[in-house]
Structure formats: C-alpha cells, structure tokens
Amino acid sequence: MKATIYDVAREAGVSIATVSKVINAKGKISQERRREVFAIMERLHYQPSVIASALTGKHTYTLGLLIPDIANPFYGEVARAVEDRGHQLGYSVIICSTDNRDERIEQYISVLKQKRIDGIMVGTGLGNADTLRELSESMPIVAIGRELPDFPVHTVVADDWQGGRSAAEHLLLLGHRRMAVLCESISLSSSRDRLMGFKERLEESGVILAERHMKHCKHRMEDGKREAARMLKGSDRPTAIFCCNDLLAVGALQAAKEAGLRVPSELSVVSFDNTILASVTDPPLTSIAQPMEQLGAAAVDLLLEQFGQEASAHKRRIALRTELMVRASTARAKLDE
Amino acid sequence: MKATIYDVAREAGVSIATVSKVINAKGKISQERRREVFAIMERLHYQPSVIASALTGKHTYTLGLLIPDIANPFYGEVARAVEDRGHQLGYSVIICSTDNRDERIEQYISVLKQKRIDGIMVGTGLGNADTLRELSESMPIVAIGRELPDFPVHTVVADDWQGGRSAAEHLLLLGHRRMAVLCESISLSSSRDRLMGFKERLEESGVILAERHMKHCKHRMEDGKREAARMLKGSDRPTAIFCCNDLLAVGALQAAKEAGLRVPSELSVVSFDNTILASVTDPPLTSIAQPMEQLGAAAVDLLLEQFGQEASAHKRRIALRTELMVRASTARAKLDE
DNA sequence: CTGAAAGCGCTTACAG
C-alpha cells in the first residue's frame, strides 16, 4: 500500500505532527530529526496526499482554464503557456473547452467548484454578470485574452487596439487606401478593439473605411471565406484586407484564390494572432502577433497574486504589446489602383 | 461560508449519513425524506466536496493526459476529444505537455500521483519500462496514439500500418513509381508503422523505395523542409513524397516551392494526421486522416473500463481505421518521368 | 523542540 504520514512517523519514532512540520518546513525541528525523517520518507517512497492536505484548507494546486476550444491553435498555444507557468510554480491545469455554450460553461464551473480548484482563468464568454459575480465569490478569477463584461476582474489581454493600428499603419505605408476588415462579433472586446484601432489609424491618414468593407462573421474559416468572397466582388474591391484572426485570414486567402486574385500582388492580407497557421499558408501571412506566452504566464501570475490577499476592489488590467510580423501576404498597392 | 453536509443535515433534521445516502442514491431512503433533503441542498446551494469524498476512497474524477505538446494541433485536437468524452462521463482532464523530456515526465507523474487522479493517458514517450511499470502500479493507464514499449498496457492507436498502405496505394494509382518518405524517428511506433506499411504496399507493386528516398528527421516543420529540400535535388528526384505528419508535409511543400517545383503537377505530397494544417496550406494537403475524435474517446473509455476491475493481465489494443482525404496536393505522375 | 487532539467534509459498515 501507499505510505502515509503515519507510516513515516512510526518508522521515525516521532509523531505525525513532527513529520508534517518537516514536510512543510514549519516550526522548529532539530537538524537531526529533520534529516532522519527525510531519509525515511525517501525510503518509503512517501508522497504527501494533496487531497488530504487540501481538505485541511490548503491549496489543491490546480487551476482551471476556460476557453472556447483547445483544438483551436490560438488557444492551444495560450494553454501551453499557462501550463508551463503553472507547472513551474507547482500548479496543474484543467482544460475546459466551452464552445462558448452557456450550458457547458455552467457545468464546468460547477465541477471546478466542487473540486475546489485554486483559481480560474477565463478566456471564453461567460453567461452573464451574475455568473461572474457568483464565481468570483468562490475563487480568484482572471480574464485572459478578452475583457469580461459588467464585473471587474483582473485582466490580461493583448493590446488589441494598438494591434489594429499597426495593421493599418503597415498597409498605409504600402500605399493602400481602399481597405477592408473582416472580424468576429463586436460583442467580443478583442474584435471590437482591433477593428476600432484599425479604423482610427486609417482616419488619421484621411482614409475612410467604407461600411460595406467592414464585415463581421463567425469564427470559422468557411465563414471568413464566404464574407471575403463577397467583398472581393465588384470593381471597387479593396486592395488590402485586415482579418481579425488567422483563421479568417486563411478563409480570405482561399476566397482570393478562387476569385483569381493573386496575393500579395493584387490583394494584401494582414491577419491577427500569428499562430502556426500564419506560417503555414501560401503565401505565409503577415500577422499581428499576440504575445501568447506572456499572455499565459501573466494570467497565472495575476491569479496567484490574489491567493495571499483578500479580494481587493482594485482590479489590474495588463495590456501586452503586439508585434507586426511581416511575411509574404502583403505588398505595395498597385499604382494604377 | 460554503454549505457542508452538516448544514443540510441540520436543516433537514436528519443525520449526515442520511444526506450522504440521498446524494449517492444508496441504501433505502423514503421518498419523502429524499425529496426534502434535495430541496434543502438546492436552497443551500450545497455542492458536495469531491476532495472530501475522494479522501474516503472514492474517485477524484480527474484524468491526466500526457502528450508532447498541447500547442501542436494534432494533440490539441486529440485533447479536445479526450476532454469531451471525459466531461460527458463526469471527469476533468489535466494536460501535461512533456516535450518528451524525461525530467518533465517524471515531475508530472509525481504530481499526478500526489493528486491521486483516477487514471492517465500516455501519448508521449515514457522514460523507460521501469517508470511505466511503477506508474501502472499506482493507477490505470492507457497508451494513446503510439505504443508504449516493454510493458503491456491498454492501447488505442490509429492503424498506422494500414494508413501507410493507403498513402502508397493512392500514389501508385496516380502512376507514381519514384517515391520518397519523410518521417520521424523509427523509435516511434507510429512513424515506423506508417513507413513500413507504405513500403510494403509499394513492394507489392514491384516498386522499391530507395534508401536515399527514406529520410528521418525531427518533428518540426523546418526539419522537414531541410530534408525535403535535400531529396528534391538531383535528377532522380521523387515525383511523390509521403510525409508522416502534417507538419513535415508543410515543410516539404515549402521546400518544393523554393526549389521551383509545382505541387501537385511536378510533385505530389501526401501527409498524415489531417489536422487543420492540412486544410490550410496551398495547395491543401491530401492526407491520411487519423480518427482523432475516436482516438480520444476510446482512450477515455479504455481507462474507465479498468476502474471496476483488478489490473488484469490481458491488455487490449484498439487500432482505428484511417481514412484517405484527397485534396489538391496529389495528381497523376507526369508521363515523361 | 515535540506531541496529543481536534478538525477538514465526506463514506461506510454496523446496529437498531
């Protein structure tokens, strides 16, 4: 059977309280005893039960990560960063792919509560403010990658606004004037900010983004492809298109191909995220990189930071700089256009 | 404070034993009492603690998934399948990206043991047989996606051999004779089997795979690109290349492009896995699809199956059929070659 | 410096 604290106490001829203290480096224990006990733990292959320890009020050393879908490369990369930082600090992470469905979200939250995990990172939509408030009463929370509405929590996001501006800047510098945007719902803070930043920067240069060149769609590649195809029809088609994530950009690339438009000579495409997808397309996508590693690490740090203290009213918000990765999907606008 | 079983017992005017029984639908409890207790649990927002329950010997309802890297799209998709099936059956999953590094593997295993998770799915290399044997003594195991060497465990894999054969068959039908293979180390059962199946099928048609057209490389895209570039030089370059996963195929695609070879007219490429990457390249990749959903679901099922019974000597091995997905990266071999 | 005892929130024989 697995050795318990009683076994090592008996072997060492001490009380379990003493063993507990040497495990946790608490209280004063003589060097001698300490060494003895360690030796015996080793010999018995003793490993303290985090279950039992958690029951006495200590941490479970487990974190929850709520995201739309772990199979989406963006979240996969973020999850990896979260996992790494967590692991470094002694925490495991449970993944929860919600598909943004309320029912799954509720289920996961309920389960995570019952397991008394130490905290939760939320990168998915969250029913409503009530769900959030209630959740925040039972454990520390941090929003990751997007804002959570109507209730203050620690938040770490990419600087989406600035990212949108960089995309615009890049295209302006290449001489583009007739541009388009393809993004997800503006109910998503990240989408909205990217779009707004892009638009703002354009306007600073006197370029107006036409309504019909600003399309919203679902998150799947096919949705992007369909919308892009629509925009690429007609004589006043844009010479450049900014897509709010890699998947949509892939769709746009495919639409361009089917429309017989060459990228980048006839159409420039800028994407957002810079996941592995951006480097795999042909041409590879110029993309606004989200610092996925920092995003994950910062989320974990913000979470752990809350463990010591009472839930403070003061919530922090970290916006990480994005970076323009120039690849082959963008080029100078043709002069004749 | 959070309600405990004592709170509901007190409110209901019954013992905690009774409450426990209604929660677990055990023993005989009168309809009346049962309803009463349920009502009170509801009112108190009572949620049983899985920590406490686990301490009495019940399940933790948590599973571990050991894989090389959750950021790799293949594992992301498998993880999603595992998560879904687990969630369906009431289990959470902890992800453990090992990078195939012994040190990380050991750490994760140790942590998972301390957390007393109910079982573990292993899709990564595992130090040595001793690690495995020892692990198998403390919890149920299933190997997922690849064989684990030197120690019998339940296993669920794609039928890699047959997959390799399908790839060969497809290319043979297109008239190719001079073919090449690019795959990861043959110490990986999955790579080895794909290669062997491919080769076997070729030989059945009297086609010999030249040594110099059989290259092994690391798992990254760049590695695939480098090796492919090397193979594509020279006058007797292959007219088709079979890559043992999508990432390597992307590398091959890039190498072809840099060498000025058009795909598929001058070079056909078949990949394996059929992750999202295969649908995103240009041209999209013809790929041998692994049934990732079934893989994940079957792994969970094989794991749970072991919960009831003693560790039996009889280990099951499930090999799931692969499927050829024809896209645009393969075409008839040119007649003049 | 060390240990006895209570407690964390459950489950499970066992007795009635």
Place this chain on the structure above:
DNA sequence: CTGAAAGCGCTTACAG
C-alpha cells in the same frame, strides 16, 4: 428506513 461512530490523511493551534 435511519443514525452513531470510525476512518480517510493531513494541518494546526495548544500545551508542555
């Protein structure tokens, strides 16, 4: 049909 009590494996005042 219901409950008292022991036990799961720890931690933490508290007393010495």
